[in-house]
Amino acid sequence: PVDPAEKYDYILVGGGTAGCVLANKLSADGNKKVLVLEAGPSGDSLEVAVPAGIARLFAHPVMDWGMSSLTQKQLVAREIYLARGRLLGGSSGTNATLYHRGTSSDYDSWGLEGWTSKDVLDWFVKAECYGDGPKPYHGNSGSMNVEQPRYQNPLHEEFFRAAAAAGIPANPDFNDWSRPQDGYGEFQVAQNKGQRADTYRTYLKPALSRGNLKVVTGARTTKVHIEKGSSGPRARGVEFATQQFGDRYSAQLAPGGEVLMCTGAVHTPHLLMLSGVGPAAALREHGVDVVADLAGVGANLQDHPAAVVAVRAKPEFEKLSVTSEIYDEKCNIKLGAVAQYLFNRRGPLATTGCDHGAFVRTSGSHSQPDLQMRFVPGCALDPDGVKSYIVFGELKKQGRAWPGGITLQLLAIRAKSKGSIGLKAADPFINPAININYFSDPADLATLKQGVRMARDIARQEPLRKYLQEETFPGERASSDSDIEEYVRRTVHSGNALVGTCAMGTSPAKGAVVSSSDLKVFGVEGLRVVDASVLPQIPGGQTGAATVMVAERAAALLKGQTTMAPSRQPVAA
Ligand code: FAD
Numbered sequence: 001p002v003d004p005a006e007k008y009d010y011i012l013v014g015g016g017t018a019g020c021v022l023a024n025k026l027s028a029d030g031n032k033k034v035l036v037l038e039a040g041p042s043g044d045s046l047e048v049a050v051p052a053g054i055a056r057l058f059a060h061p062v063m064d065w066g067m068s069s070l071t072q073k074q075l076v077a078r079e080i081y082l083a084r085g086r087l088l089g090g091s092s093g094t095n096a097t098l099y100h101r102g103t104s105s106d107y108d109s110w111g112l113e114g115w116t117s118k119d120v121l122d123w124f125v126k127a128e129c130y131g132d133g134p135k136p137y138h139g140n141s142g143s144m145n146v147e148q149p150r151y152q153n154p155l156h157e158e159f160f161r162a163a164a165a166a167g168i169p170a171n172p173d174f175n176d177w178s179r180p181q182d183g184y185g186e187f188q189v190a191q192n193k194g195q196r197a198d199t200y201r202t203y204l205k206p207a208l209s210r211g212n213l214k215v216v217t218g219a220r221t222t223k224v225h226i227e228k229g230s231s232g233p234r235a236r237g238v239e240f241a242t243q244q245f246g247d248r249y250s251a252q253l254a255p256g257g258e259v260l261m262c263t264g265a266v267h268t269p270h271l272l273m274l275s276g277v278g279p280a281a282a283l284r285e286h287g288v289d290v291v292a293d294l295a296g297v298g299a300n301l302q303d304h305p306a307a308v309v310a311v312r313a314k315p316e317f318e319k320l321s322v323t324s325e326i327y328d329e330k331c332n333i334k335l336g337a338v339a340q341y342l343f344n345r346r347g348p349l350a351t352t353g354c355d356h357g358a359f360v361r362t363s364g365s366h367s368q369p370d371l372q373m374r375f376v377p378g379c380a381l382d383p384d385g386v387k388s389y390i391v392f393g394e395l396k397k398q399g400r401a402w403p404g405g406i407t408l409q410l411l412a413i414r415a416k417s418k419g420s421i422g423l424k425a426a427d428p429f430i431n432p433a434i435n436i437n438y439f440s441d442p443a444d445l446a447t448l449k450q451g452v453r454m455a456r457d458i459a460r461q462e463p464l465r466k467y468l469q470e471e472t473f474p475g476e477r478a479s480s481d482s483d484i485e486e487y488v489r490r491t492v493h494s495g496n497a498l499v500g501t502c503a504m505g506t507s508p509a510k511g512a513v514v515s516s517s518d519l520k521v522f523g524v525e526g527l528r529v530v531d532a533s534v535l536p537q538i539p540g541g542q543t544g545a546a547t548v549m550v551a552e553r554a555a556a557l558l559k560g561q562t563t564m565a566p567s568r569q570p571v572a573a
Contacts, residue, residue, distance in 0.1 A: 001216045001242055007254035008035040008214075010558075011238055012262050013221045013271065016090020017544060018531040018551035019262035020199035021127075024143070024206070025555030027213035034213045035251055036204075037240050039220040040086035043093040043200035050341065051189075051196055052326060052349040057094040058386045063087045064094060067266065069419075069436040076490045080436050081386055083496050084266060088217060089200030091264065092544055095496065096352040097196055099146045099188040100541025101549075103368055104177045106414075110536050112505065112516045114564040117177065122567060123549045124175075130188070134176045143202045144548055145192035151351035153322055155377035155406060160184055161463035163358055166454070174359065174541070181369050181540065184358035190544065194345030199548065218242055222428040224259050224275040225250065226291045226524060233291045235259040235526035241428075258526045258558075262551075265498040265533040269298035269421045270432040272502065272513075277524060278423075286426040292523035296511040298421035298432075300503050302538040304372075304495030305415055305438040307448045307488045309455035310380040310407040310473040317467045318404035322348050323378040331396035353378060354409060359540075362450035369540060370443075371451045372411045373458075379405025383473040385493035405472065406459065410451035411495040413540040416441035421501050438492055448488045449481070497543045502533040512536075517564045519554055530554040 010026050012019045015038030027034045040063060047053030048063070057063055065086045068079040085091035101124055104117030125139035130146040132138075138146075163184035164170065171183025190197045207213055223239040237252035238259060253259065261268045272278055276291035278298060283290050318324055325348040326337050340347030353376050359369035381391035381402070395402060419437030424430050439445040452474065459468060470476060474487040505512025508522045514529045521527045532547045539546050556562040 001219060002035065002214070002249060002251045004250065004252070007252050007257065008033045009254050009257045010034045011251055011253060011257070011259045012036045013224070013238060013259060014038060014090065014261070014263035014267065014531070015088045015204065015215060015217070016085060016262055016264055016531070017092040017199050017547045020089055020204035021548055021551035022260060022262065022530060022555050023213060023215065024203040025552070026558060027207055027210050030210065030212050032212065033254065036213070036215040037219040037221050037238065037251065038088050038215065038217050040088070041217050043087045043089035043198060048087065048089070048093045048198065049195050049201075050349050051097055051191060051194070051352045054094065054096060054352045055389050055392070058083055058389050060094070067431055067434065069434045072436060072438065074439055074489065075492055080438070080494055082266070082434060082436070082494050082498065083386065084264060087200070088204060088215070089198035091496070092190070092198035093196070093200055095544055096354055096542070097189040097191055098355060098542045099175070099190045099545055101175050101545050102539030102541040103181045105368060106537070106539040112536070114566050115516055116566065119567045120549055121177070123553045124545060127548050127552045134173060134178070137173070137176045137178070144190060145197035145202060146188050147191055147193070148186050149189055149351060149355035150191070150194045150346050151322070151348055153320065153377040155320055155467065156356045156375070158463045158467065159356060159375045159406070159458070162458045162461035165461040165463060166458045168358055168360060171359070181359045182361065185356070187355045187357060189355050194341070194350035221263070221271060222248065222274070224271065224527065226275055226277070226527070228291055233524045235524060253526060258528060261502075261527070261529045262531045264531050265301070265501045266421060266432065266434060268529055268531055268533045269501040270423070271428070272297050272521070273423050274426065274428050277521060282422060286423045288423070288426050292521070294508055294513055294522060296503055296508060296513040298501050299511060300500040300536070301419035301421055301434070301436070301498065302415060302417070302500045303419075303436060303438070304411040304413050304497040304538070305417070305444055305448065305492045306385060306409055306411045306495040307452060307492050308380050308383055308385065308407050308409050308473055309452055309459065309471070310383070311405050311459050311468045311471045312379055313404035313406070313467055314469050320467065321378040321404035322351065322353055322376070323402040324404050327402055329401045330399045331392065331402060359413070360454060362447050362454065368414070370412060370414050370447045371454070372413045372541070373451070373455060374409040374411070376407040376409065378407060379403055379472060380407040383487070383491035385409070406464065406468065408455035408458065410448055410455055412444045412447040412451075413495075415444045415538060417444050436494070439489070445485065445488060448492065449484050452484050452488065497538060499532045499535040499538050499543055502529045503536040504534040505536055518557065528554070
């Protein structure tokens with residue numbers, strides 16, 4: 001698949017969210033030869049393009065990595081399923097398309113010179129194509145299409161009224177940093193007129209015909225070749241396999257070239273460790289030759305743990321649910337929904353289902369929201385998030401309808417718990433040991449428990465109550481503090497926001513893996529990390545926008561168009 005005599009200025013390992021941004025930007029002027037190695041297929045399929053197709057992407061046999069955490073004792077000995085996209089566009093091709101940056105304080109609290117809210121705002125705005133929005137918080141000339149959700153369900157309005165009745169203020173734009181994040185409202189989405197705007201469609205596809213850009217799908221990188229030269233370790237290229245356990249190939253760097261790791265917060269630390277970069281003792285335990293002893297590789301894993309409250313609709317209101325708008329009595333897709341999408345890219349297929357909601361503080365001690373509520377005008381079939389789609393498969397087999405109702409998915413968006421990624425074996429085909437470690441900080445459990453109470457309170461407000469009957473999850477009987485805690489531990493699932501496992505910072509002694517001034521891996525030449533794993537602390541919103549921001553900025557840095565020095569422009573209020 002790659003001519004062994006060919007040498008590349010940049011080898012991008014992983015054609016995911018960040019990889020597609022870099023592939024476009026770095027190949028744009030034609031001066032550099034760029035190779036993208038992506039383990040999965042192209043992102044062209046219909047279930048990726050159509051937002052409602054997300055239902056088919058969880059645990060997809062080809063387009064998802066199908067990974068789970070180690071058994072979590074504190075979560076009733078469960079393994080937590082961790083969705084990760086495995087296709088061009090990566091997780092931007094399988095995610096819920098919500099476009100959130102978090103708040104300016106999220107970035108200011110990193111305490112990294114050059115990465116304050118002032119510094120990152122420019123790059124968020126440059127990347128974005130939103131149209132008219134409050135300046136300077138939105139851009140309209142970037143590649144990443146962002147818009148307001150196009151599907152409206154009558155229950156959305158009722159949710160807003162119920163949230164207001166519960167004392168939550170309205171928020172017209174969660175990405176407007178001149179106002180607090182608190183409030184209910186529409187979530188902006190990374191979509192283009194109702195079609196998913198993942199980075200394959202928005203960045204990579206328009207660049208595919210360039211002669212200096214080679215993209216190989218089905219190419220799973222197994223190792224970065226790092227030479228221990230007299231002047232220190234230097235990346236020379238990578239080894240990859242084209243089918244599981246199949247032949248190995250190599251791709252080489254041109255002199256001065258660089259390997260850019262873009263495989264995301266699980267695979268990037270895994271591949272670095274397999275290549276000898278990581279905590280030395282742990283690598284040696286698995287017989288890996290150490291090239292750089294970096295304790296931070298795989299440490300500092302963060303996510304948004306999530307739980308749900310779901311309530312069935314009264315029989316006369318069953319049909320209001322988004323699921324009833326998409327599926328008929330036998331769980332087959334309705335032609336009307338397809339026609340509506342085909343003709344004007346509207347209707348229930350234009351939504352991933354959770355693009356309305358709220359950001360709230362679960363106690364007065366929080367300086368900003370610790371909880372995101374995603375309102376779904378449909379009833380979860382299982383409290384463990386993704387398992388709804390598995391139960392749905394069973395309903396379909398039995399020819400039964402998806403019952404109507406509402407769901408509030410609750411996410412601890414400024415979670416403090418930290419987990420880790422380590423080696424299970426030196427074999428690249430054996431998944432890493434992922435210790436997701438939810439609730440290692442009890443504050444996250446407290447957030448979700450209070451979230452359950454607040455969600456119930458909203459569902460019981462008159463505007464929603466009139467549509468609803470008994471609560472399905474957790475169920476009315478779960479009323480005491482210990483019942484709710486037991487429910488949350490038994491059903492908590494991933495909010496799919498894994499970050500932090502190759503954190504940027506100023507010094508490896510403080511746990512950093514890459515330098516915040518250039519994203520270079522400490523102690524290895526010709527090797528950088530550009531993906532969600534460099535975010536040192538999880539932002540209080542979904543993580544796709546921040547990943548694109550990092551990639552846009554890294555591309556400009558590599559092209560000599562910017563530095564990571566602090567911005568001189570203040571964030572205007
Ligand atoms: P990815 O986009 O995951 O890219 C990594 C790429 O590397 C993948 O294409 C993968 O196949 C490839 N790869 C991995 N290992 C190898 C290897 N060995 N060789 C070659 N290729 C390899 N964020 C939001 O902003 N909004 C949301 O609504 C949202 N919802 C989400 C829902 C789900 C189900 C998921 C999974 C994520 C969600 N996120 C959301 C998070 C967001 O999508 C991610 O933070 C972001 O996409 C991460 O980008 P990345 O470039 O780090 O990794």
